[in-house]
Amino acid sequence: MKQLGKQSWEFTTRPVILGASAVVGPEEGEGPLASDFDFIYDSLEMGEKTWEKAERALFEKASKLALMNADLEQDKLEFFVGGDLMNQIISSSFAARKLGVPYLGVFGACSTSMESLAIASMIVDSGGSKYVLAGTSSHNCTVEKQFRYPTEYGSQKPPTAQYTVTGSGCAVVGVNDGSGKHPYMLTATLGKIMDLGLTDPFNMGAAMAPAAADTLTAHFRDTGLTPSHYDLIVTGDLATVGLPIAQTLLAEGGIPMEETVFKDCGNMIYNMDKQKYVIAGGSGCGCSATVTYGHILKRMRKGELKRVLVVATGALLSPLSYQQGESIPCVAHAVALEFGGETR
Amino acid sequence: MKQLGKQSWEFTTRPVILGASAVVGPEEGEGPLASDFDFIYDSLEMGEKTWEKAERALFEKASKLALMNADLEQDKLEFFVGGDLMNQIISSSFAARKLGVPYLGVFGACSTSMESLAIASMIVDSGGSKYVLAGTSSHNCTVEKQFRYPTEYGSQKPPTAQYTVTGSGCAVVGVNDGSGKHPYMLTATLGKIMDLGLTDPFNMGAAMAPAAADTLTAHFRDTGLTPSHYDLIVTGDLATVGLPIAQTLLAEGGIPMEETVFKDCGNMIYNMDKQKYVIAGGSGCGCSATVTYGHILKRMRKGELKRVLVVATGALLSPLSYQQGESIPCVAHAVALEFGGETR
Numbered sequence: 001m002k003q004l005g006k007q008s009w010e011f012t013t014r015p016v017i018l019g020a021s022a023v024v025g026p027e028e029g030e031g032p033l034a035s036d037f038d039f040i041y042d043s044l045e046m047g048e049k050t051w052e053k054a055e056r057a058l059f060e061k062a063s064k065l066a067l068m069n070a071d072l073e074q075d076k077l078e079f080f081v082g083g084d085l086m087n088q089i090i091s092s093s094f095a096a097r098k099l100g101v102p103y104l105g106v107f108g109a110c111s112t113s114m115e116s117l118a119i120a121s122m123i124v125d126s127g128g129s130k131y132v133l134a135g136t137s138s139h140n141c142t143v144e145k146q147f148r149y150p151t152e153y154g155s156q157k158p159p160t161a162q163y164t165v166t167g168s169g170c171a172v173v174g175v176n177d178g179s180g181k182h183p184y185m186l187t188a189t190l191g192k193i194m195d196l197g198l199t200d201p202f203n204m205g206a207a208m209a210p211a212a213a214d215t216l217t218a219h220f221r222d223t224g225l226t227p228s229h230y231d232l233i234v235t236g237d238l239a240t241v242g243l244p245i246a247q248t249l250l251a252e253g254g255i256p257m258e259e260t261v262f263k264d265c266g267n268m269i270y271n272m273d274k275q276k277y278v279i280a281g282g283s284g285c286g287c288s289a290t291v292t293y294g295h296i297l298k299r300m301r302k303g304e305l306k307r308v309l310v311v312a313t314g315a316l317l318s319p320l321s322y323q324q325g326e327s328i329p330c331v332a333h334a335v336a337l338e339f340g341g342e343t344r
Numbered sequence: 345m346k347q348l349g350k351q352s353w354e355f356t357t358r359p360v361i362l363g364a365s366a367v368v369g370p371e372e373g374e375g376p377l378a379s380d381f382d383f384i385y386d387s388l389e390m391g392e393k394t395w396e397k398a399e400r401a402l403f404e405k406a407s408k409l410a411l412m413n414a415d416l417e418q419d420k421l422e423f424f425v426g427g428d429l430m431n432q433i434i435s436s437s438f439a440a441r442k443l444g445v446p447y448l449g450v451f452g453a454c455s456t457s458m459e460s461l462a463i464a465s466m467i468v469d470s471g472g473s474k475y476v477l478a479g480t481s482s483h484n485c486t487v488e489k490q491f492r493y494p495t496e497y498g499s500q501k502p503p504t505a506q507y508t509v510t511g512s513g514c515a516v517v518g519v520n521d522g523s524g525k526h527p528y529m530l531t532a533t534l535g536k537i538m539d540l541g542l543t544d545p546f547n548m549g550a551a552m553a554p555a556a557a558d559t560l561t562a563h564f565r566d567t568g569l570t571p572s573h574y575d576l577i578v579t580g581d582l583a584t585v586g587l588p589i590a591q592t593l594l595a596e597g598g599i600p601m602e603e604t605v606f607k608d609c610g611n612m613i614y615n616m617d618k619q620k621y622v623i624a625g626g627s628g629c630g631c632s633a634t635v636t637y638g639h640i641l642k643r644m645r646k647g648e649l650k651r652v653l654v655v656a657t658g659a660l661l662s663p664l665s666y667q668q669g670e671s672i673p674c675v676a677h678a679v680a681l682e683f684g685g686e687t688r
Binding site: 001002003006007009050052053078079083085086087088089090093094096097100101102103104105106107108109115119122123125126127128129130190191192193195316317318319320321324326329331 | 345346347350351353394396397422423427429430431432433434437438440441444445446447448449450451452453459463466467469470471472473474534535536537539660661662663664665668670673675
């Protein structure tokens, strides 16, 4: 591994994604990316008695399918790097119990998808393992209950509110054998905390936009690349409110982003015209994870995308820090995925 | 970095601890290790309005002192790897906001001390950074309130209950320049989830003991070493209930541990004869962190200890998983520190 500038790493051995999975709930299954997901639950309960047990089932299903898609038997797996939005990341820890391998729990709120992928890539790149599973999950009813109100209340929401994605995405990261058969990780840019003083838990997009802009700026500074290097640059869950803010901040900083290239997973996962209940768009750890590991990787394998930068954003608030009048510290972690094109 | 066996890494460049800090509360300041701590608060409030704000102040103080002890200006620091026991690891995230460097949030409950040190060591060892801060914290009143009862209730506790350490420990991990001036990290062994079905949040020691035994067994298997290699093997917070269980499990597995070498930070930090209110002993992220970064590192630098294995244990429960009748998944992560002796 090589340090690039202040915030970035180049994975010199180009670790690959041997296989990945995206498992979602019924609402994501009605969205435009439905055919890219590996499994769609037809109810939010998923046959479990509590929302938390349902989220765990979701995560376990995704980890199992990722191993299957990677054609890797479970006893070959060596490490698991995972996290989620639940207090004490219980969904991830219970999934780890089923996997039976050394487990590194991580937390970056919704940026956990790329935080775990960056750490898994580092482990493989530095020779620490041959097979590492990276993954995360979120469930609409666990997250809304924990951070805002139980969905059963039916409380009204402002137009800036986002809708937590029910979904889990996992990827098996492995050594690059040079065969060119799999998408690989080239660089990662780790984010600093950005906190501009916003305190509204119903407006995560605006709170997280500066973190996305900051990490993107750092990525281009550290790597010497420009946005045109990428076929697609996706943020995690800025949705309709946050994405234009990030775009404005980047433009003001001298980094204009084309609308055809700069997108957000929270806008992509739902049919924004029909699924009006998602209000400003999708959010949650499962948002960027399922869109990346379901939709984007499949498009890369088809040759439709060669270079993709995923910038997962996270709002690191707790209900308690919010109740104590604290603002919302945000972070964004980016991982560059490439496949089929020339390496730099 | 080199993978050893199934669960361990050897840090081939031997990253060093350039400087570390241990900041504690008044009760730890009355214990036998008081003179090894860098700062002792004289009240649990620490001049703040809430316990959570106090814990944050504690963490921020420790991160500042670690940089000072490492003789590193804050703008030279490149990464921060941290976590804590609070929901959404807010203490760590707020400390990260002050530090202003890329931040990887981690969660391993009380094993976070060694999880963060292992990841920081990997980053430096693999060339990803020159200066990484690893740290964690816990505060008696935030943790007891969140996981059991607010201390203000004055509820009675069973004899197996442990006492959450108020403390934060941080270490600045850097590149080994070969000068031999600093203790260095040689190996890490990452733990698997161990869950033997225990469900009592007032008996963490018994729940975590199998995880400690499992990680120690893996460590000796992967490295080919025996316990006699080490001058000291310390578990994180098994305390008086858990340590003998771990010892029995290890003996049954053919790894007898000498009582003079095998100790627990939760027994070391308090004066168990006088400070009866700690019941079974210390616990919390701050327990292994302050004992390691305060006491053990100072003894290493004095030449009293050359080879130390720290096995931090974590109970990955949440109040909610416990209320839903789940058992307690546990994990233990070990890092081997050496100084002044011959390398293998």
